[in-house]
Amino acid sequence: xxxxxxxxxxxxxxxxxxxxxxxxxxxxxxxxxxxxxxxxxxxxxxxxxxxxxxxxxxxxxxxxxxxxxxxxxxxxxxxxxxxxxxxxxxxxxxxxxxxxxxxxxxxxxxxxxxxxxxxxxxxxxxxxxxxxxxxxxxxxxxxxxxxxxxxxxxxxxxxxxxxxxxxxxxxxxxxxxxxxxxxxxxxxxxxxxxxxxxxxxxxxxxxxxxxxxxxxxxxxxxxxxxxxxxxxxxxxxxxxxxxxxxxxxxxxxxxxxxxxxxxxxxxxxxxxxxxxxxxxxxxxxxxxxxxxxxxxxxxxxxxxxxxxxxxxxxxxxxxxxxxxxxxxxxxxxxxxxxxxxxxxxxxxxxxxxxxxxxxxxxxxxxxxxxxxxxxxxxxxxxxxxxxxxxxxxxxxxxxxxxxxxxxxxxxxxxxxxxxxxxxxxxxxxxxxxxxxxxxxxxxxxxxxxxxxxxxxxxxxxxxxxxxxxxxxxxxxxxxxxxxxxxxxxxxxxxxxxxxxxxxxxxxxxxxxxxxxxxxxxxxxxxxxxxxxxxxxxxxxxxxxxxxxxxxxxxxxxxxxxxxxxxxxxxxxxxxxxxxxxxxxxxxxxxxxxxxxxxxxxxxxxxxxxxxxxxxxxxxxxxxxxxxxxxxxxxxxxxxxxxxxxxxxxxxxxxxxxxxxxxxxxxxxxxxxxxxxxxxxxxxxxxxxxxxxxxxxxxxxxxxxxxxxxxxxxxxxxxxxxxxxxxxxxxxxxxxxxxxxxxxxxxxxxxxxxxxxxxxxxxxxxxxxxxxxxxxxxxxxxxxxxxxxxxxxxxxxxxxxxxxxxxxxxxxxxxxxxxxxxxxxxxxxxxxxxxxxxxxxxxxxxxxxxxxxxxxxxxxxxxxxxxxxxxxxxxxxxxxxxxxxxxxxxxxxxxxxxxxxxxxxxxxxxxxxxxxxxxxxxxxxxxxxxxxxxxxxxxxxxxxxxxxxxxxxxxxxxxxxxxxxxxxxxxxxxxxxxxxx
Ligand code: BGC
Ligand code: BGC
Numbered sequence: 001x002x003x004x005x006x007x008x009x010x011x012x013x014x015x016x017x018x019x020x021x022x023x024x025x026x027x028x029x030x031x032x033x034x035x036x037x038x039x040x041x042x043x044x045x046x047x048x049x050x051x052x053x054x055x056x057x058x059x060x061x062x063x064x065x066x067x068x069x070x071x072x073x074x075x076x077x078x079x080x081x082x083x084x085x086x087x088x089x090x091x092x093x094x095x096x097x098x099x100x101x102x103x104x105x106x107x108x109x110x111x112x113x114x115x116x117x118x119x120x121x122x123x124x125x126x127x128x129x130x131x132x133x134x135x136x137x138x139x140x141x142x143x144x145x146x147x148x149x150x151x152x153x154x155x156x157x158x159x160x161x162x163x164x165x166x167x168x169x170x171x172x173x174x175x176x177x178x179x180x181x182x183x184x185x186x187x188x189x190x191x192x193x194x195x196x197x198x199x200x201x202x203x204x205x206x207x208x209x210x211x212x213x214x215x216x217x218x219x220x221x222x223x224x225x226x227x228x229x230x231x232x233x234x235x236x237x238x239x240x241x242x243x244x245x246x247x248x249x250x251x252x253x254x255x256x257x258x259x260x261x262x263x264x265x266x267x268x269x270x271x272x273x274x275x276x277x278x279x280x281x282x283x284x285x286x287x288x289x290x291x292x293x294x295x296x297x298x299x300x301x302x303x304x305x306x307x308x309x310x311x312x313x314x315x316x317x318x319x320x321x322x323x324x325x326x327x328x329x330x331x332x333x334x335x336x337x338x339x340x341x342x343x344x345x346x347x348x349x350x351x352x353x354x355x356x357x358x359x360x361x362x363x364x365x366x367x368x369x370x371x372x373x374x375x376x377x378x379x380x381x382x383x384x385x386x387x388x389x390x391x392x393x394x395x396x397x398x399x400x401x402x403x404x405x406x407x408x409x410x411x412x413x414x415x416x417x418x419x420x421x422x423x424x425x426x427x428x429x430x431x432x433x434x435x436x437x438x439x440x441x442x443x444x445x446x447x448x449x450x451x452x453x454x455x456x457x458x459x460x461x462x463x464x465x466x467x468x469x470x471x472x473x474x475x476x477x478x479x480x481x482x483x484x485x486x487x488x489x490x491x492x493x494x495x496x497x498x499x500x501x502x503x504x505x506x507x508x509x510x511x512x513x514x515x516x517x518x519x520x521x522x523x524x525x526x527x528x529x530x531x532x533x534x535x536x537x538x539x540x541x542x543x544x545x546x547x548x549x550x551x552x553x554x555x556x557x558x559x560x561x562x563x564x565x566x567x568x569x570x571x572x573x574x575x576x577x578x579x580x581x582x583x584x585x586x587x588x589x590x591x592x593x594x595x596x597x598x599x600x601x602x603x604x605x606x607x608x609x610x611x612x613x614x615x616x617x618x619x620x621x622x623x624x625x626x627x628x629x630x631x632x633x634x635x636x637x638x639x640x641x642x643x644x645x646x647x648x649x650x651x652x653x654x655x656x657x658x659x660x661x662x663x664x665x666x667x668x669x670x671x672x673x674x675x676x677x678x679x680x681x682x683x684x685x686x687x688x689x690x691x692x693x694x695x696x697x698x699x700x701x702x703x704x705x706x707x708x709x710x711x712x713x714x715x716x717x718x719x720x721x722x723x724x725x726x727x728x729x730x731x732x733x734x735x736x737x738x739x740x741x742x743x744x745x746x747x748x749x750x751x752x753x754x755x756x757x758x759x760x761x762x763x764x765x766x767x768x769x770x771x772x773x774x775x776x777x778x779x780x781x782x783x784x785x786x787x788x789x790x791x792x793x794x795x796x797x798x799x800x801x802x803x804x805x806x807x808x809x810x811x812x813x814x815x816x817x818x819x820x821x822x823x824x825x826x827x828x829x830x831x832x833x834x835x836x837x838x839x840x841x842x843x844x845x846x847x848x849x850x851x852x853x854x855x856x857x858x859x860x861x862x863x864x865x866x867x868x869x870x871x872x873x874x875x876x877x878x879x880x881x882x883x884x885x886x887x888x889x890x891x892x893x894x895x896x897x898x899x900x901x902x903x904x905x906x907x908x909x910x911x912x913x914x915x916x917x918x919x920x921x922x923x924x925x926x927x928x929x930x931x932x933x934x935x936x937x938x939x940x941x942x943x944x945x946x947x948x949x950x951x952x953x954x955x956x957x958x959x960x961x962x963x964x965x966x967x968x969x970x971x972x973x974x975x976x977x978x979x980x
Pocket of ligand 1: 340394395404405420422423488
């Protein structure tokens with residue numbers, strides 16, 4: 001089961017994600033997180049050797065097949081990952097042949113990495129087999145960015161304490177399925193001089209796929225065997241391995257489908273024959289990635305978590321963006337999971353497209369061309385519903401026909417089927433796509449594409465609106481009745497302002513495009529007039545709609561009504577539901593949610609965001625403030641739609657609510673890294689990833705697309721010292737290198753004053769100090785030592801103070817591994833021992849006294865009290881309260897933030913923000929005293945002053961660094977901060 005809120009065991013550095021521990025409960029969400037891809041295919045981060053209930057998948061753009069209820073889905077293609085390692089392969093006895101798998105034997109060391117700069121997933125393990133043989137295993141894989149049909153794996157094996165036969169089996173698994181549904185029929189398979197191959201075809205869409213693989217061993221004499229299991233061709237390499245000597249196995253795979261070439265299997269075989277070795281492929285891959293990052297990277301300094309998370313989201317977009325195919329687009333869950341079955345939503349045009357448009361315009365062009373190729377489907381949909389023109393589908397796949405499921409079917413026997421109305425009513429997508437087309441044209445000036453593709457999309461979608469609006473003679477207004485706006489909590493509404501205003505905007509642009517075409521490409525204009533039956537009457541009708549479409553808003557306050565009658569609905573106080581872990585719809589039920597003023601995601605605010613560059617209705621500073629104040633508190637921003645937080649972050653940033661903006665931004669940026677919605681297992685949140693890019697560029701970077709070029713009006717989050725990126729605009733690259741203008745206590749960036757932080761000008765007005773406990777006020781290293789000693793004694797393992805030195809700063813698990821050495825313990829025993837040790841530690845903690853306070857601690861606490869400075873503890877420990885009681889300082893402390901207060905550990909700012917909030921002071925008024933690098937980082941991320949205790953190597957990022965608290969006077973400390 002996937003559990004939310006558990007530690008993800010992740011470390012982030014600039015380009016590298018490191019997973020430090022394997023947690024089977026997070027198997028599926030981590031498979032999503034470690035997805036790699038190259039714009040042609042995506043492969044989930046499943047293990048080479050397999051794992052019970054694993055969910056490996058490779059999705060190739062455009063390879064869809066029929067499925068009941070959901071119409072069509074992206075097909076899980078043959079799995080190219082299998083690499084099975086059998087230790088002690090010479091034994092005839094199956095029980096002595098140890099097949100490497102993480103649910104067998106003992107994991108002595110584990111580390112998995114994703115290198116974003118080159119799209120490489122790697123894993124290092126030290127594993128002890130059930131029969132007691134220890135081996136180091138290193139895996140590496142990538143899908144080439146230089147040649148999209150090439151996939152590569154490498155595995156290095158080093159026996160630690162044995163010599164013996166090792167067998168490595170590399171396969172292509174043709175038995176992949178989509179959650180129990182098998183889309184493939186086997187055509188053929190075989191072997192060549194080079195290796196093995198497999199030929200399969202999807203059952204209904206009849207897409208043929210060819211995959212071929214070869215394997216090479218370096219560092220040992222290997223004997224090769226080909227195993228022709230039907231549907232599962234396998235190459236087996238057996239060799240004698242020697243202790244401490246490394247053997248390397250390389251597996252190269254090629255893949256084609258009949259979407260690319262007529263004879264995919266022959267193409268796969270041929271490519272395999274001429275493939276250079278792994279090292280050369282890797283180099284080409286690196287070069288290709290370097291070029292891409294050259295254009296698309298965002299550099300953030302001062303906030304390593306955000307810096308990594310932003311790149312992670314860009315990486316997800318880059319691996320999903322089709323680079324050589326204009327008949328496919330990016331599904332809501334990219335190519336990384338089964339969620340939404342690979343269907344394509346407005347997510348692509350509104351959320352993901354801007355990133356491509358401004359950094360990889362050729363991919364943006366492919367994505368929009370996909371909509372042109374699917375116009376026939378959109379026309380069929382319009383006809384079906386009795387309208388004219390093109391009615392783009394809410395969910396789309398190969399043809400553009402509507403593939404939103406009509407029903408959501410219950411899993412329990414007596415549950416109700418739920419009708420999904422989005423297919424019939426969520427029609428705003430028909431203006432969203434033209435909005436994206438127009439923006440693409442404006443940003444690239446690609447007239448050639450516009451006349452050939454874009455104009456037809458805009459015009460035919462406009463024709464649809466002409467037939468969809470209704471004229472209300474009493475009101476003398478045009479209406480659009482019976483829709484779902486962007487907020488899907490309200491399923492049948494009239495005159496949704498988002499939809500109506502976007503339609504008005506769209507029709508204005510349609511007229512402009514038509515004029516442009518008639519002047520610049522008169523022939524194409526005539527062609528479209530004929531094809532689409534475009535008449536001057538039609539255009540007059542558009543003009544009339546533009547003038548008379550109904551929009552509900554109060555011109556005095558500028559408050560917009562989300563739809564007709566929204567303000568009459570009863571209100572609900574979302575604060576009453578704090579601490580929930582489900583959406584408001586899940587809590588209240590669909591019917592009830594429909595009847596309240598509660599939103600799944602921004603709707604009026606979404607409109608304000610999309611119209612942010614326009615001087616026309618509704619965007620104005622006042623409108624933004626008024627509508628933000630009204631709608632933000634009514635929006636289910638935590639569990640409603642994942643599309644919400646990034647948009648709210650941008651608007652909050654516009655409103656200079658900077659810490660609020662940052663919090664929302666991080667909610668978006670960490671959505672999959674932290675699985676903060678609990679559904680990362682279904683695939684990457686593609687729209688969120690696109691929203692993150694927009695939040696950095698348009699929100700914090702404050703980019704405005706002026707008349708001639710993009711201009712920055714930055715308001716960087718307090719802890720960001722630098723933000724650097726590039727934008728491609730009308731044929732030129734524009735570089736932005738934005739810096740925080742540092743003045744003490746002033747988080748102002750060039751340009752815009754920051755409301756929230758004005759109070760702390762000109763010098764910091766410190767109101768409170770937050771102390772980390774361990775290493776700052778007391779030192780529990782001795783207690784940890786005693787607990788380990790007791791455990792070791794009970795187990796009869798030699799251990800002493802000298803051995804304990806090696807455990808400083810080492811995690812509980814890694815410490816235990818060092819202590820037990822190569823003694824054979826099962827995973828269950830290891831877990832039990834870790835718990836036992838913690839039990840002893842907690843017991844020991846009860847015996848500490850004020851004697852255990854570190855020098856200088858009590859004097860400083862007393863001095864702060866006298867100076868009227870508030871004091872809090874910010875400790876990640878769940879035992880913090882016990883420790884404070886025992887240390888006898890409880891009466892000197894105003895607030896405690898401990899291991900129960902927040903979910904995200906340091907370096908996330910949450911714990912300190914919580915502490916400041918408890919003290920009732922602002923982050924800029926707070927000082928944090930910390931002895932760990934992660935803690936200093938957390939303080940900076942919180943926008944607080946950081947005092948580091950310890951060596952500069954460890955806490956050098958802090959504003960002030962001290963060796964210890966001994967002799968430290970508040971007056972001096974305050975002075976050093978003020979003088980910064
Ligand atoms: C989403 C809709 C989608 C539907 C069916 C719902 O959860 O909110 O946008 O069309 O699922 O896939
Ligand atoms: C959201 C839609 C979105 C869809 C796919 C739904 O939950 O409400 O706006 O298009 O998910 O991501």
